[in-house]
Amino acid sequence: MELFGLKVFTLGGFGEIEAGDDLGGLIAEAAQSRLLDGDIVAVTSKIVSKAEGRVVAAVDREQAITDETVRVVASRAYPGGVTRIVENRQGLVMAAAGVDTSNAPDGVVLLLPVDPDSSARIICTALRERTGLRLGVLVTDTAGRPWREGQTDLAIGAAGFAVLDDLRGTADTSGRRLDVTVAAVADEIAAAADLVKGKTSGNPVAVVRGLGRLVGDLALPGARALQRPSDSDMFRLGTAEAGAEGYAEGYAEGYAAGFAAGRA
Amino acid sequence: MELFGLKVFTLGGFGEIEAGDDLGGLIAEAAQSRLLDGDIVAVTSKIVSKAEGRVVAAVDREQAITDETVRVVASRAYPGGVTRIVENRQGLVMAAAGVDTSNAPDGVVLLLPVDPDSSARIICTALRERTGLRLGVLVTDTAGRPWREGQTDLAIGAAGFAVLDDLRGTADTSGRRLDVTVAAVADEIAAAADLVKGKTSGNPVAVVRGLGRLVGDLALPGARALQRPSDSDMFRLGTAEAGAEGYAEGYAEGYAAGFAAGRA
Numbered sequence: 165m166e167l168f169g170l171k172v173f174t175l176g177g178f179g180e181i182e183a184g185d186d187l188g189g190l191i192a193e194a195a196q197s198r199l200l201d202g203d204i205v206a207v208t209s210k211i212v213s214k215a216e217g218r219v220v221a222a223v224d225r226e227q228a229i230t231d232e233t234v235r236v237v238a239s240r241a242y243p244g245g246v247t248r249i250v251e252n253r254q255g256l257v258m259a260a261a262g263v264d265t266s267n268a269p270d271g272v273v274l275l276l277p278v279d280p281d282s283s284a285r286i287i288c289t290a291l292r293e294r295t296g297l298r299l300g301v302l303v304t305d306t307a308g309r310p311w312r313e314g315q316t317d318l319a320i321g322a323a324g325f326a327v328l329d330d331l332r333g334t335a336d337t338s339g340r341r342l343d344v345t346v347a348a349v350a351d352e353i354a355a356a357a358d359l360v361k362g363k364t365s366g367n368p369v370a371v372v373r374g375l376g377r378l379v380g381d382l383a384l385p386g387a388r389a390l391q392r393p394s395d396s397d398m399f400r401l402g403t404a405e406a407g408a409e410g411y412a413e414g415y416a417e418g419y420a421a422g423f424a425a426g427r428a
Numbered sequence: 429m430e431l432f433g434l435k436v437f438t439l440g441g442f443g444e445i446e447a448g449d450d451l452g453g454l455i456a457e458a459a460q461s462r463l464l465d466g467d468i469v470a471v472t473s474k475i476v477s478k479a480e481g482r483v484v485a486a487v488d489r490e491q492a493i494t495d496e497t498v499r500v501v502a503s504r505a506y507p508g509g510v511t512r513i514v515e516n517r518q519g520l521v522m523a524a525a526g527v528d529t530s531n532a533p534d535g536v537v538l539l540l541p542v543d544p545d546s547s548a549r550i551i552c553t554a555l556r557e558r559t560g561l562r563l564g565v566l567v568t569d570t571a572g573r574p575w576r577e578g579q580t581d582l583a584i585g586a587a588g589f590a591v592l593d594d595l596r597g598t599a600d601t602s603g604r605r606l607d608v609t610v611a612a613v614a615d616e617i618a619a620a621a622d623l624v625k626g627k628t629s630g631n632p633v634a635v636v637r638g639l640g641r642l643v644g645d646l647a648l649p650g651a652r653a654l655q656r657p658s659d660s661d662m663f664r665l666g667t668a669e670a671g672a673e674g675y676a677e678g679y680a681e682g683y684a685a686g687f688a689a690g691r692a
Contacts, residue, residue, distance in 0.1 A: 172434040257575040310663035311521040314612030348578030356620035399574035402662045403670040410674030418682025426690020
């Protein structure tokens, strides 16, 4: 007997998404009668960017990364270029600010949606209206992580479900208070959805079923709530960048102290 | 019509796991006839630690963290203690070295398995022998991330399936080479499994079905392959720690230069 089950499946291809396309309508059509109350619909950010016309000419890619950057977190030269890990306008820390050349029409690169939480809310509202179902919507993108090889999908936009599952105060099976307090369920849902969407399969939308307990009001906090403010982040700068800042400060203070001692 | 589906379900409770318990056997019993060829079985590290007797007295928690630490990555004082983010003996960068007081028997804390990949291989071998099925096994634990709020589960041990899905050289839907090259599927599977296991439900094992394409030889690389070597990690030290190292170096060099200038 299954105590709990999760089901994740794709809705198939959507053809080429054009600027101005109504994603909520297209997803409702593709889903037909396959959506159920409590489903969470995970949408790859690329098709949201396309629908919102967030494209620039590929030749302007480096400039686009600069324009999308709020704060450089780390950068490293490689043969032929520089990898820039930055905090972007969406508040996400990502390589190349999330500017993406894959799955983009020829000659252009895709920028992330301006406000992925708003994008998710618009899609969720349209889907709820068309289906009459209590649904959640997740906008996903792919990113690397410190300390770990490979990339995973994470939640960059969300609407209609709890992105964090707060377990604080709940007891574990021994009645002891839990060390782990808040599960980033939206990121875990994005990861589960990526396992079926893949990167090349032309399946930009996945349905995650079995988490209806998380689905609720459209006014629930979006994926922004998953972003740790940089001032409370122990890794707000790359090791080399933080070291260089410390070195410059230390050199100036050391020079002054040394000069005074030399004069004495 | 579903183009691709993933199913994740728990096997229910296992009662209290004791040191020396045969997890492969217990999982096979709990699963009965529910496992299918190509399934990946995700096992919470806590029951692996219990079965391997990886417990110490709770009063020795701080010492245990020190003993499990290979390298301090970052630390921050909070009222009543210090959070230590460290690289542990398993090569994982985790708060408190992964030493865990939740879901542990009274008066003790759990250490992570000494070699989670070996633990996974032992469980996988036992499960394959008992069932005659081609299965994968994943050992999962929970950790925080830089830049993101909340915790997610990740893969600390793996056997019998590909932990990284290498998409390099594959083309996207436009025939363009993919930016994103390697998907950390083992971490994404761990995240999907956590969505059904939860933290408090007493469901330490989840079955992930639909990824048979990843399941293969027991000699495939384990979850160690997901650990980025610190010398190639742009975030191998916390911002404060890297800044302090840079400051000390800069101060010494600045002092020497200033002293010489002062003497001149």
